[in-house]
Amino acid sequence: MKNVGIIRFPGSLDDKDVIKAIKYIGCSYTILKHTDTSINNIDCVIIPGGFTYGDYLRCGAIASKTLIMRTLYKVASSTDIPILGICNGFQILCETALLPGILRQNKNSKFICNEQNISVNILNNQYWLSFIDDMHIKLPLKSGYGMYYIDNNSLNALIDNKQNIFTYINNPNGSLNSIAGIINRRGNILGIMPHPEYAIDYRYHCSIDGLKIFLSILRM
Amino acid sequence: MRVTIIITPKSDVYDPEGMAVCKSLIENYNLMNITSVTKGKIFVINVNGDKDDEKLIDTLHNTAKSFLSNPIIEEYKLIIE
Numbered sequence: 001m002k003n004v005g006i007i008r009f010p011g012s013l014d015d016k017d018v019i020k021a022i023k024y025i026g027c028s029y030t031i032l033k034h035t036d037t038s039i040n041n042i043d044c045v046i047i048p049g050g051f052t053y054g055d056y057l058r059c060g061a062i063a064s065k066t067l068i069m070r071t072l073y074k075v076a077s078s079t080d081i082p083i084l085g086i087c088n089g090f091q092i093l094c095e096t097a098l099l100p101g102i103l104r105q106n107k108n109s110k111f112i113c114n115e116q117n118i119s120v121n122i123l124n125n126q127y128w129l130s131f132i133d134d135m136h137i138k139l140p141l142k143s144g145y146g147m148y149y150i151d152n153n154s155l156n157a158l159i160d161n162k163q164n165i166f167t168y169i170n171n172p173n174g175s176l177n178s179i180a181g182i183i184n185r186r187g188n189i190l191g192i193m194p195h196p197e198y199a200i201d202y203r204y205h206c207s208i209d210g211l212k213i214f215l216s217i218l219r220m
Numbered sequence: 221m222r223v224t225i226i227i228t229p230k231s232d233v234y235d236p237e238g239m240a241v242c243k244s245l246i247e248n249y250n251l252m253n254i255t256s257v258t259k260g261k262i263f264v265i266n267v268n269g270d271k272d273d274e275k276l277i278d279t280l281h282n283t284a285k286s287f288l289s290n291p292i293i294e295e296y297k298l299i300i301e
Contacts, residue, residue, distance in 0.1 A: 058290055065287060095290070102292045109236045149233070149293060174234070 002027045002217050005042035007072075007089075009034045009063045013050030014086065017197040021214045022046075024200055034066040039075050044082035044217055047089030049143075049195060059103060059145045060091030069096050076189065082127045082220055083189045084213075087143055090181070090191035099184055099191045100158060101150035103143075107174025111144040115206045116194050117169040118180050122162050125183060128190045129165070130216040137209035139194035141172065141180075146193045148175035148182075161185055166192060221271055223280055224299040227289045228260035235259060263288055271300045 004022050008015050008031050015031075022029045030042060039045065053062035063069060073096055075081055085093035093099045106112060118137050123129060150158065155176055158164055166181030173193075181192035196210030229235045235258055242257035269276045277300070284296045 057288070061287065061290070102290055104234075104293065105236045107234065107236060109240055151292060 002043040002220065003041055004029045004217060005032045005039060005045040006030070007032045007034070007045065007047045007068055009050070009052040009066065011050050011052040011054060012048055012088075014048040014195065014197055015050070017195075018046055018048045018086070021197045021200050021210070022217075024211070025214050025218060027217055032068055034063070034068050036068045037071050039068075039071055039081075042081070044084070044220055045072060047083070047085040047092055048197070049087030049089055052088055052092065055088075055145070058091075058095065060088060060093075060095040063088075063092045064095035072096070073098060080186060080188045082217075084128060085189075085191040086195055086197065087146075087193055090193055091145065093189065093191045098189055099182055100154055100163075101148055101182070103145050103193065104147045104149045105145050106143070106147050106172075111142075112146065112172050113142040114140070114172075116141045116172060116180065118194065119167045119169055120165070121167060122165050122183075125165060125187050125190075127188045127220060128183070128213055128216050130219040131212040132209070132216075133212075134209075136169075137166075137212075138199070138207040139192075139196055139210055140198045140206060141194040143173070143193060146173045146175065148177075148179040148193070150176060158182065165190065166194075221267055221269060222301045223265045223267055224301070225263040225265065225280075225284045225288055226260060226297045226299070227263075227284075227294050228258050228296075229293055230295055231258075233293045260294075261288075 091103045165183050167178040168180045171178040196213040199205045199207045199210030238257045238259040245251045289296045
């Protein structure tokens with residue numbers, strides 16, 4: 001059975017829904033605390049959304065300097081451990097420099113909470129997209145600081161390397177090139193602004209496309 | 221000594237908060253001459269040390285550059301008193 005490490009910081013919010021999703025696909029999980037200094041017997045790591053450390057300084061900035069993130073950075077530098085950062089988790093991955101760029105305040109300054117149609121630009125990602133078979137998915141977005149930003153040269157490199165894995169169909173927050181999610185160059189680290197853990201069950205959610213992302217853990 | 225670190229968005233980076241304040245100043249205070257507003261942050265840090273201590277000053281610069289600001293969107297100024 002795959003064991004998923006879920007990092008919980010002070011101010012993490014969506015960890016409970018990530019746990020539900022992990023249970024739903026029949027995996028076990030281990031909670032990793034912000035003070036932990038080892039990542040053992042973990043097949044992949046998920047950093048859920050929320051408002052870690054009150055979003056003080058910049059979203060994800062304080063969390064990125066914690067012991068667990070320093071440990072994760074070291075592990076990710078020497079292995080291909082799959083890592084998924086959702087919303088605030090994506091912001092933390094950017095601040096940790098495991099992913100390029102930064103998430104800034106939405107262009108219209110409004111908190112956005114709705115369903116988004118998302119285009120899948122790269123289908124052959126073996127880590128996180130092994131169950132996604134459609135070029136279009138639907139996931140809910142709920143964030144105030146979701147505008148993806150990066151300097152021009154790095155943006156070109158990102159596109160050349162096919163790292164802009166998810167883009168919004170109708171860019172809601174002013175993200176450069178409508179970017180909703182990116183991967184690192186090796187493809188094992190995924191940061192995504194919309195929430196796959198809220199797209200698991202048709203009875204309550206707008207789609208089950210999030211479930212397909214979590215199911216890929218079974219094939220890792 | 222007292223170290224003041226001023227963080228501001230880079231001039232070519234879109235600043236929605238600064239623009240909202242700018243719009244409010246123009247609309248609510250009739251300050252028609254305002255052309256732009258930039259919103260930043262100030263950190264005032266009291267440190268036991270000397271401004272000739274190069275290692276300490278280097279550490280402060282490093283902290284300002286890699287933690288208190290994000291060089292993708294922000295720039296910083298460090299004032300030592």
